[in-house]
Amino acid sequence: MPPVIFAHRGSSGTYAEHTRAAYLQALADGADGVECDVHLSRDGHLVCIHDTTLDRTTNGSGDVADRTLAELRTLDVSAWKGAAVPPAFGGTGDQFLTLADLLALLGGAGRPVRLAIELKHPSPFGLRLEDALIAFLMDEGWDPESSMLGTVEISFMSFNPDSMRQLAESAPSHMLCQLVADVEPQEVRDALRFGSLAEGALIGVLQRALKEGEELIDGQEVGIAGPGVEYVRDHPERVRRWIQEGMRVRVWTVNTEEDALFLAGLGVQEMTSDYPARIRLALDGN
Numbered sequence: 516m517p518p519v520i521f522a523h524r525g526s527s528g529t530y531a532e533h534t535r536a537a538y539l540q541a542l543a544d545g546a547d548g549v550e551c552d553v554h555l556s557r558d559g560h561l562v563c564i565h566d567t568t569l570d571r572t573t574n575g576s577g578d579v580a581d582r583t584l585a586e587l588r589t590l591d592v593s594a595w596k597g598a599a600v601p602p603a604f605g606g607t608g609d610q611f612l613t614l615a616d617l618l619a620l621l622g623g624a625g626r627p628v629r630l631a632i633e634l635k636h637p638s639p640f641g642l643r644l645e646d647a648l649i650a651f652l653m654d655e656g657w658d659p660e661s662s663m664l665g666t667v668e669i670s671f672m673s674f675n676p677d678s679m680r681q682l683a684e685s686a687p688s689h690m691l692c693q694l695v696a697d698v699e700p701q702e703v704r705d706a707l708r709f710g711s712l713a714e715g716a717l718i719g720v721l722q723r724a725l726k727e728g729e730e731l732i733d734g735q736e737v738g739i740a741g742p743g744v745e746y747v748r749d750h751p752e753r754v755r756r757w758i759q760e761g762m763r764v765r766v767w768t769v770n771t772e773e774d775a776l777f778l779a780g781l782g783v784q785e786m787t788s789d790y791p792a793r794i795r796l797a798l799d800g801n
């Protein structure tokens with residue numbers, strides 16, 4: 516079986532991440548599935564965005580969690596990318612996508628599609644998002660046994676082992692993907708803002724999360740291991756062992772032919788990419 520390819524935040528190398536255009540492009544690129552990060556709006560809607568704040572990917576600023584869906588809908592989520600969106604993909608000026616919007620888009624694909632939902636937390640401690648997500652999916656008609664919602668197969672991902680443990684109460688373990696990444700102090704400094712937590716305490720929290728995440732994978736409590744490609748390069752024997760022990764491995768973010776071939780050689784079954792067509796071509800040509 517060739518590796519399953521997920522479009523990371525949609526085909527986000529081509530169009531702005533988490534936009535209708537990026538997801539439509541992912542379907543056109545022949546991706547088997549798409550990945551989506553979710554946050555809660557102030558009024559409890561599940562919205563598709565990576566960052567905790569609006570600043571990088573919208574023309575707004577401040578925290579996503581401080582805005583209602585109606586307020587978020589007034590923002591432009593695609594202009595920052597500078598990629599002209601053709602009319603067939605909705606033209607420029609994309610609005611915030613909700614998870615409900617994305618499910619409707621994928622349901623209209625005319626073929627089965629996989630959806631990998633990544634739960635993002637403003638801090639490693641909040642757990643409200645899991646409840647909201649499961650309640651929403653149940654309402655939409657999601658079947659917890661098959662994890663299907665119509666023609667969409669839903670898996671769940673998080674760096675936070677507590678998320679996995681909580682989701683395990685509702686979702687089948689083979690649809691749970693524990694994300695893992697080596698903890699790089701400089702990246703922590705550059706990329707994360709965790710309120711009043713001191714940097715040392717934050718690194719401790721992340722190191723514990725990494726250890727617990729690896730334990731969930733080794734104990735086979737989740738069915739999918741989700742390392743970053745750098746983690747795989749650092750720990751190829753560990754990843755090979757996971758595969759030999761029956762674990763599915765879904766690697767992010769695989770954007771080069773070299774990485775795709777390296778991972779395929781290890782036996783990795785799933786890859787997430789900003790450029791799914793490029794990765795498909797690399798794998799098909801070999």
Ligand code: G3P
Nearest residue numbers: 550552565633694767787
């Ligand atoms: O697919 C997992 C990957 O998306 C995790 O990292 O920062 O892109 O959400 P990030």
Ligand code: CA
Nearest residue numbers: 550551552633
């Ligand atoms: Ca993600």
